Amino acid sequence: MKTPKEILNAIDPRKLEANIPSVKNLYKWVISTCKYKSFIAGDSRVLWVCGDPDAGRKMVLWSIVRGLSPAILDSEPKLLSFSMCGTGEHEAQSTISVLKTLIYLVLEYQPQLGRYLIQKCNSTDIEEFSDSHDVYALSMLLYDIIRDETFKPTIFLVEGIDEINFEHEDPSSFILLIETTMNLSQNIKWLLSGSTESFGRFSKSSNLRIAEDECIDIDAAYEEMQTTLRDYYIPLKADQIANYWGIEEESRNEITRLLEKASSGSFLRVDLACQAIQRENPWHASGQVGGIGL
Structure with missing residues (x-):
């Protein structure tokens, strides 16, 4: 059944x-x-x-x-x-x-x-x-x-x-x-x-x-958002990419740095950068992230 x-x-x-x-x-x-x-x-x-x-x-x-x-x-x-x-x-x-x-x-x-x-x-x-x-x-x-x-x-x-x-x-x-x-x-x-x-x-x-009093605007949580992006979201995404390619700790740190640079405070831009990195050979990840204009 x-x-x-x-x-x-x-x-x-x-x-x-x-x-x-x-x-x-x-x-x-x-x-x-x-x-x-x-x-x-x-x-x-x-x-x-x-x-x-x-x-x-x-x-x-x-x-x-x-x-x-x-x-x-x-x-x-x-x-x-x-x-x-x-x-x-x-x-x-x-x-x-x-x-x-x-x-x-x-x-x-x-x-x-x-x-x-x-x-x-x-x-x-x-x-x-x-x-x-x-x-x-x-x-x-x-x-x-x-x-x-x-x-x-x-x-x-x-x-x-x-x-x-x-x-x-x-x-x-x-x-x-x-x-x-x-x-x-x-x-x-x-x-x-x-x-x-x-x-x-x-x-x-x-x-x-x-009504207006039934709406929460997330713009009021900007600092909390940036903390989540910096301390939790980007490290998680970097680990996922590193595990995907099976690469070492030093490269994980580099990916984290690239994602922080690409993010400009945006969750969506981090996701786009991750997609770009995962499409390419990890040895070209740095050039690719820079090449997508993030």
Whole structure:
């Protein structure tokens, strides 16, 4: 018998966490904000994390993912279902990719709700959700799940909402999905992230109405971001490259130096430099990093 993950054909974003460095200092900054406190412990049900990807927005979201671990929370834990868009080979390309991941993690933590997936498969004759036109069926499945009286308080986190490819749907349909889930269940909260421009579009939606006091701007965490980049992110990337090529400690130090020089304070520029180095013979890494204009 197929597992829920196999039926949903879903990505498990938890597997990506091994490639994320320490982000404790970022989460300390996040929990110091009154907006986050209101979202976690208060009545606020939507929170937006605003900022550009190259400024470290994804690192902030990973810090929240780790910070919401039941083992860390002192209060009654809220379950977390999350999707990280724009992550290379695991990129969530569409609304359906996000939905499948979110539903899969809900069923992982609340397996008693798996019966709704079986019922949906039986009623629609779908054996595996792999078609791009399954958005409607998955939306209805999610609604059935969250209406169940045993459904526990859950935060749905979507990083990079502006990176979703709405090829087969109207972007406003995702806003409607968020609004509908919150109307159906008081146990739902949404934590979203995107660029300043995308926040402007979402905040003007007559359906969702995200207020200014429900948005955290990561520009306010510049020092914490630079510490994470310098002390954790670049050393991790240098180790990954060194392990990839099987090179010695001296070369690792050189790669670290090159990445620091290439970064200009940007996470994205570090990633681009790493891609350039990994494409080339390690003996030409120095010239290649300089050649990509970083």
